[in-house]
Amino acid sequence: MIRVLSAEEAVAEVLFDGATLMVGGFGLVGKPLTLVRALNASAFKDLTVISNNLGEPGKGLGETLRLGKVRRAIGSYFTTNPDVAAAVIAGKLQVTLIPQGTMAEAMRAAGAGLGGFYTPTAAGTRLAEGKETRVLRGREYVLEEPLHADVALIRAHRADELGNLVYWKSARNFNPVMATAAKTVVAEVDEIVEVGALDPEIIVTPHLYVDRLVIAKERL
Amino acid sequence: MKELIARRAARLLKSGWVVNLGIGIPTLVSRYVDEGAVFLHSENGVLGVGPPPTPAQLDVNLIDAGKRPITVRPGAAYFDSAQSFAMIRGGHVDAAVLGALQVDGRGIIANWAIPGELVLGVGGAMDLLSGVRSVIVVMSHTTRDGEPKIVSELTLPKSSLRPADYIVTELATFRVRESVLTLEELMEGVSLDDLRSRTAAAFRT
Numbered sequence: 212m213i214r215v216l217s218a219e220e221a222v223a224e225v226l227f228d229g230a231t232l233m234v235g236g237f238g239l240v241g242k243p244l245t246l247v248r249a250l251n252a253s254a255f256k257d258l259t260v261i262s263n264n265l266g267e268p269g270k271g272l273g274e275t276l277r278l279g280k281v282r283r284a285i286g287s288y289f290t291t292n293p294d295v296a297a298a299v300i301a302g303k304l305q306v307t308l309i310p311q312g313t314m315a316e317a318m319r320a321a322g323a324g325l326g327g328f329y330t331p332t333a334a335g336t337r338l339a340e341g342k343e344t345r346v347l348r349g350r351e352y353v354l355e356e357p358l359h360a361d362v363a364l365i366r367a368h369r370a371d372e373l374g375n376l377v378y379w380k381s382a383r384n385f386n387p388v389m390a391t392a393a394k395t396v397v398a399e400v401d402e403i404v405e406v407g408a409l410d411p412e413i414i415v416t417p418h419l420y421v422d423r424l425v426i427a428k429e430r431l
Numbered sequence: 432m433k434e435l436i437a438r439r440a441a442r443l444l445k446s447g448w449v450v451n452l453g454i455g456i457p458t459l460v461s462r463y464v465d466e467g468a469v470f471l472h473s474e475n476g477v478l479g480v481g482p483p484p485t486p487a488q489l490d491v492n493l494i495d496a497g498k499r500p501i502t503v504r505p506g507a508a509y510f511d512s513a514q515s516f517a518m519i520r521g522g523h524v525d526a527a528v529l530g531a532l533q534v535d536g537r538g539i540i541a542n543w544a545i546p547g548e549l550v551l552g553v554g555g556a557m558d559l560l561s562g563v564r565s566v567i568v569v570m571s572h573t574t575r576d577g578e579p580k581i582v583s584e585l586t587l588p589k590s591s592l593r594p595a596d597y598i599v600t601e602l603a604t605f606r607v608r609e610s611v612l613t614l615e616e617l618m619e620g621v622s623l624d625d626l627r628s629r630t631a632a633a634f635r636t
Contacts, residue, residue: 237475237476237494237496237498237512238494238498240475240491240492240494240498241492263512287552287553287554287555288551288552288553288554289551289552290551290552291552295551296549296551299549299551300549306551308550308551308552308553309553310553310554310555310556310557310558311474311512311516311553311554311555311558312474312512312515312516312517312519312520312555312557312558313516313557313558315511315512315513315515315516316513316516316517316520318513319513330520330561331520331561331562331593332520332557332558332560332561332562332591333557333561333591334561334591334592335589335591335592336557336588336589336590336591336592337544337588338553338557351592378509378511379492380477380490380492380493380503380509381473381475381476381477381492381493381494381495381501381509382492383476383509383510383511384475384476384511384512385511385512386511387511387513388511388512388513415511431491431492
């Protein structure tokens with residue numbers, strides 16, 4: 212049986228200063244808000260955060276940023292949080308911008324044990340500068356490296372007591388792929404059911420990817 | 432003006448297509464497509480996006496890539512981001528309707544960065560350009576200051592090596608064929624001279 216902890220216990224157990232952390236969600240949808248709140252209440256710092264966005268001003272990961280815990284952010288779209296621009300200009304935050312599909316695939320590659328992959332996305336653009344490129348079948352591709360993390364904080368809808376996960380509508384987004392790409396995965400869920408209660412046909416994240424469960428206290 | 436562009440772009444979509452709509456004018460295109468005629472794909476993991484929800488239908492966890500609440504149509508599917516972009520890059524999405532800041536005379540698009548400004552967002556535009564079968568650019572013909580957005584050479588960083596297939600503005604619709612802009616249609620009341628005076632790239636008529 213998987214261990215079920217409070218968000219505070221889980222964060223204390225899995226995080227450390229300087230950790231590379233994946234956080235699920237597209238905006239606030241599918242974001243593990245209870246875990247993010249526990250992270251914000253913790254003393255952990257110097258984090259590299261891999262997430263599509265960095266929340267909104269003062270909300271979710273936006274609060275993590277305001278607290279000065281994030282040293283580096285890797286994602287595709289930070290435009291909606293003006294605090295990100297301010298932190299970059301102040302030299303407090305380093306941002307790496309990746310096309311959204313490349314980011315998802317880089318996590319998939321990490322979880323699938325690949326050394327990298329060639330994608331046509333961003334070929335010939337500024338985002339490919341300094342990267343190895345290769346012409347394959349007449350088309351230019353960019354070599355992208357896998358994206359690994361020490362810890363992933365993800366959000367799912369329902370778990371069973373082994374840690375099998377199912378998601379809720381568009382709150383799925385980056386969560387399943389992040390579950391595959393991090394050494395330790397904490398899933399925040401609405402409900403935990405008995406083993407056998409989830410139809411094997413509908414399980415999206417099999418339990419071997421999941422290390423701890425937390426019950427959601429914060430909801431959108 | 433936006434509505435005019437959206438209505439014209441909607442006519443380029445074929446029944447049964449899987450279509451991804453960007454943020455801004457592209458979103459409006461869905462208003463001019465017959466209900467159920469196309470399957471709307473949203474890169475955050477939905478195929479079969481339906482109309483905006485009524486208050487009773489609202490689910491805050493069901494949004495499109497513009498973070499607006501949506502509904503889904505019967506037959507819709509949810510999937511994760513990696514699969515969503517695999518669909519896009521893999522050529523399984525028939526068309527993307529995208530906004531642009533500039534398009535050059537070969538149809539190459541700039542829609543993500545402005546020189547001298549801190550660039551903090553790229554989203555899924557580059558992935559869409561790399562993989563969808565048909566790229567339809569919808570944009571105002573000129574900038575707010577009246578400068579042409581269709582130019583011979585881009586002054587903004589390009590988004591992809593892949594050109595647009597169609598460009599729809601409030602003045603005209605162009606088709607890109609073998610790296611040349613071809614005028615497909617003038618909007619009602621627009622003269623060819625007027626179009627030429629507000630376009631900074633050569634095009635075939």
